[in-house]
Amino acid sequence: MYTLTPEQKEFLLQGTHTGKLATVRKDGRPHLVPIWFVLDGDTLIFNTGESTVKAANMRRDPRVTICVDDENPPFSFIVVEGIATLEADSKDLKLWATRIGGRYMGSDKAEQFGERNSTAGELVVRITPTKVIFAKDLAD
Amino acid sequence: MYTLTPEQKEFLLQGTHTGKLATVRKDGRPHLVPIWFVLDGDTLIFNTGESTVKAANMRRDPRVTICVDDENPPFSFIVVEGIATLEADSKDLKLWATRIGGRYMGSDKAEQFGERNSTAGELVVRITPTKVIFAKDLAD
Numbered sequence: 001m002y003t004l005t006p007e008q009k010e011f012l013l014q015g016t017h018t019g020k021l022a023t024v025r026k027d028g029r030p031h032l033v034p035i036w037f038v039l040d041g042d043t044l045i046f047n048t049g050e051s052t053v054k055a056a057n058m059r060r061d062p063r064v065t066i067c068v069d070d071e072n073p074p075f076s077f078i079v080v081e082g083i084a085t086l087e088a089d090s091k092d093l094k095l096w097a098t099r100i101g102g103r104y105m106g107s108d109k110a111e112q113f114g115e116r117n118s119t120a121g122e123l124v125v126r127i128t129p130t131k132v133i134f135a136k137d138l139a140d
Numbered sequence: 141m142y143t144l145t146p147e148q149k150e151f152l153l154q155g156t157h158t159g160k161l162a163t164v165r166k167d168g169r170p171h172l173v174p175i176w177f178v179l180d181g182d183t184l185i186f187n188t189g190e191s192t193v194k195a196a197n198m199r200r201d202p203r204v205t206i207c208v209d210d211e212n213p214p215f216s217f218i219v220v221e222g223i224a225t226l227e228a229d230s231k232d233l234k235l236w237a238t239r240i241g242g243r244y245m246g247s248d249k250a251e252q253f254g255e256r257n258s259t260a261g262e263l264v265v266r267i268t269p270t271k272v273i274f275a276k277d278l279a280d
Contacts, residue, residue: 022162022170030162032205034217065172071158077174
């Protein structure tokens with residue numbers, strides 16, 4: 001278990017930066033897709049459908065890597081390696097879907113996106129960080 | 141070989157959006173890092189050092205996945221799966237490093253970053269797309 005620093009948390013939660021989630025497919029190819037996420041302490045939380053490729057990959061191998069970056073000069077990024085746990089039928093599904101919806105769509109649409117992303121078959125995924133690389137102002 | 145559409149190329153080349161490059165480590169964990177890239181026709185081109193983790197991963201397994209996304213509502217992304225070829229001692233190394241530097245740091249700094257990123261040990265990496273997912277306006 002890796003403890004995120006306050007500066008790392010601030011970077012992860014800045015604005016509407018998405019996480020890019022990398023997992024590995026059954027045939028060994030890397031799979032990559034943007035996710036909406038929030039933090040619960042040091043844990044990254046996001047929702048995904050039970051039938052998605054990323055859910056299948058994480059059930060097979062829970063080792064994941066997530067990247068968030070600032071795409072403007074001088075460019076910074078954080079890469080979080082971690083272990084995924086997937087929770088089906090979570091009683092907190094709507095709570096997290098609403099918080100995540102609020103982060104990315106604004107508080108006025110949090111409820112709407114909370115409903116939209118907490119339907120049957122949606123999972124609560126928790127990523128426990130094991131290693132973090134935080135590279136700041138690369139082009140300076 | 142996948143042929144990128146004009147709209148996909150435009151999205152890939154918009155502003156200073158970085159690519160997030162996913163490869164797979166020897167032990168099967170996904171590796172992920174932002175890259176600066178440009179296009180040469182349908183091929184994505186970037187530079188990296190011979191001794192980097194991503195170079196080692198691509199030499200072991202050239203199957204890579206790259207994601208570029210728009211992190212503002214209504215959110216869009218493109219995911220490119222492809223095959224990497226790594227060229228050492230490329231006579232075009234400085235040419236590509238300069239073009240890439242110009243894209244991300246501005247034309248006035250293209251030469252400076254072209255020099256900086258074309259030192260000994262730098263590779264020219266070409267990604268030939270094999271599959272593309274382009275998802276637009278996800279939150280609409």
